[in-house]
Amino acid sequence: MNKPTTSPELMLDNQLCFTIYACSREFTKLYQPHLDKIGLTYSQYLVMMVLWERQECTVKELGEALFLDSGTLTPLLKRLQAAGLIVRERSLQDERKVLISLTEKGWALRSEAACIPAKLAEGTELSPDEFIRLLGEFKELLARVHQANVNSASK
Known part of the structure; x- marks a missing residue:
C-alpha cells in the first residue's frame, strides 16, 4: 500500500508554532x-x-x-x-x-540575578542589533496571537 505524501503545510519543519515552542525550550x-x-x-x-x-x-x-x-x-x-x-x-x-x-x-536575590540576561545574550551569540530586532518582532507576534485568542474567545 502506498502511503500518501505529506503536504508541506503538515510538515513539522514548516510550523512556526513548533519552532517557537522548541526555541523556548532551548x-x-x-x-x-x-x-x-x-x-x-x-x-x-x-x-x-x-x-x-x-x-x-x-x-x-x-x-x-x-x-x-x-x-x-x-x-x-x-x-x-x-x-x-x-x-x-x-x-x-x-x-x-x-x-x-x-x-x-x-x-x-535581584543582585544575584542581575548578570543572567547578559550571560544569556552571550549564549545566543546574537548581536545587540539582532537581539533588538528579534525582540521587537516576537513582541509584535505575541500581540497578534494574543489578540486572535481574545477575538476567538469572544465569539
Missing part, C-alpha cells in the same frame, strides 16, 4: 544552570522579574503580565512564599484581591 535550557545557582525555576524567575520591576502587584496583574492563569500561578507563588522570597496578603481596600510583594530576601 532558551529555558540555557537559563537553567544560572537559575540553579540562585535556586529558581524559569517560571519562578519570570515571577520575580515582574516583582523586581513593579515592586507589588495583584495575582491578576501578575497573571496578565506572564500570560498565566491563577491555577498555574498559585502553586508557583506558594513555593516562592515557602522559600521566603515573597509575601501574599489580602488587600485592605478590597479583600478579593491578593497582593504579592517581595521580602528582603526576594529583593536581595
